[in-house]
Ligand SMILES: Nc1nc2c(ncn2[C@@H]2O[C@H](COP(=O)(O)OP(=O)(O)OP(=O)(O)O)[C@@H](O)[C@H]2O)c(=O)[nH]1
């Protein structure tokens with residue numbers, strides 16, 4: 001249940017960033033850039049802190065409640081890093097589950113999103129990892145995860161399509177099997 005004991009190699013990131021600055025033809029010694037390699041190294045430690053984080057540390061306390069209706073936490077803001085370009089993708093996650101006499105503290109759902117988001121990711125895997133982790137750790141009757149995000153690798157470069165967003169979903173358990181439950185959970189997630 002503890003985080004992996006891997007230490008970020010900050011000097012190595014610094015050296016790599018310095019190389020990039022040289023490779024693009026700029027001067028890493030000039031005033032504006034001289035602290036950039038160390039700043040970027042600290043930034044990556046922050047953006048990728050989930051690599052070393054064990055999501056199980058957020059599920060240590062489960063409450064055994066006789067509540068067996070759908071729970072939804074909507075509009076959880078998150079930012080992650082696209083593993084193809086190392087650029088941010090930013091959006092909202094919506095998490096829902098149908099408990100089986102076990103509920104989790106609300107804030108832990110948000111912490112679980114961040115744990116998986118703060119890694120080099122693609123949106124599809126982020127969605128599936130959250131859904132599978134909730135199924136494993138809460139053993140609920142069903143889980144639904146919907147994520148909508150805008151990918152800066154697509155909005156500010158490449159295809160250059162600002163305003164576009166990607167929607168992904170992962171359904172588990174009863175939300176796959178039972179059409180009425182699926183309609184109910186997706187209705188709750190998409191209600192304004
Ligand atoms: N499916 C998926 N694709 C992503 C995600 N993040 C970025 N991508 C895409 O990953 C792809 C990488 O394609 P490549 O052709 O290898 O990279 P590229 O030459 O930079 O492609 P362009 O972005 O089209 O300029 C691009 O189409 C991105 O839009 C994601 O979360 N999910």
Ligand SMILES: [Zn+2]
Nearest residue numbers: 082084085153
């Ligand atoms: Zn990308």
